[in-house]
Amino acid sequence: MFIFLLVLVAVLVWMAVTFRARKAVKDCRWRENRAKDSAEGRYFICMNCGAETRTGDAKPPRSCLRPRGGD
Ligand SMILES: [Zn+2]
Numbered sequence: 829m830f831i832f833l834l835v836l837v838a839v840l841v842w843m844a845v846t847f848r849a850r851k852a853v854k855d856c857r858w859r860e861n862r863a864k865d866s867a868e869g870r871y872f873i874c875m876n877c878g879a880e881t882r883t884g885d886a887k888p889p890r891s892c893l894r895p896r897g898g899d
Pocket residue numbers: 855856857874875876877878879892893894
């Protein structure tokens with residue numbers, strides 16, 4: 829019984845994590861623009877909310893950087 833509860837909790841946590849991850853990806857659609865690269869890293873702009881950022885590892889951010897009060 830104890831193991832069953834442990835598995836149940838693990839599944840719930842896994843679902844919560846993947847749900848949040850999918851939602852974050854859904855919110856922002858990052859597009860890289862190498863023309864705007866700088867010393868800070870690769871330039872990305874969000875097609876959904878217009879947020880701009882630069883990342884050092886050349887990968888788009890995982891979460892939405894939607895400005896507060898926007899949209
Ligand atoms: Zn966004």
